Amino acid sequence: MPSLRICITLLALFIALIASWPSPRGAEAVASSENAVPAPEFAGIDRWFNSPPLTMKGLRGKVVLVEFWTHGCINCLHVLPHTKALYERYGKDGLVVVGVHTPEYEEERDPVRVAAAIRKLGIDWPVAVDNGQHTWDAFGNRFWPALYLIDRDGRIVYRHVGEGNYDETEAHVRALLERG
Numbered sequence: 001m002p003s004l005r006i007c008i009t010l011l012a013l014f015i016a017l018i019a020s021w022p023s024p025r026g027a028e029a030v031a032s033s034e035n036a037v038p039a040p041e042f043a044g045i046d047r048w049f050n051s052p053p054l055t056m057k058g059l060r061g062k063v064v065l066v067e068f069w070t071h072g073c074i075n076c077l078h079v080l081p082h083t084k085a086l087y088e089r090y091g092k093d094g095l096v097v098v099g100v101h102t103p104e105y106e107e108e109r110d111p112v113r114v115a116a117a118i119r120k121l122g123i124d125w126p127v128a129v130d131n132g133q134h135t136w137d138a139f140g141n142r143f144w145p146a147l148y149l150i151d152r153d154g155r156i157v158y159r160h161v162g163e164g165n166y167d168e169t170e171a172h173v174r175a176l177l178e179r180g
Helices: 002-020 074-093 111-121 134-139 166-178
Strands: 027-029 047-049 063-069 095-101 127-129 146-150 155-161
Touching: 047 111, 063 074, 063 134, 063 166, 074 095, 074 166, 111 127, 146 166, 155 166
Parallel strands: 063 095, 095 127
Antiparallel strands: 027 155, 047 127, 063 146, 146 155
């Protein structure tokens, strides 16, 4: 009987792991605007770098790329050149990039270290410091790095977790900007 309980428990854990695992490619495009969900507001932000405080309401009418990252995450650092390229290529066309720095470890909470990382990494776009994980929770995010693409109506229309899918992400940015 104990063996059966162990098997059932392991099976339940395996099913829960599969259900919560990101898609194989780490990306999810919302197929139609009917399935798009409103982007939550930035919540519980400790401070902003490179910008006065922003709101989703204030960004309405713009295409917005929200990137959850932390300066101690190697995967985040690998994605950074691609985010920079999108910002440099499409910022003049109306793309707004907002970094949401959500720390994984205690030392990543220090605003002096965050500011130094922003300078060192050459990040010019707005960065919100989300030490309490309030915006992270509002988006239902669970991974670093994670990208959320928001259309001009303020709806999340594309998500990508982790590295890769750079061409697909760029194609979604271009498509949203072309919709005018």
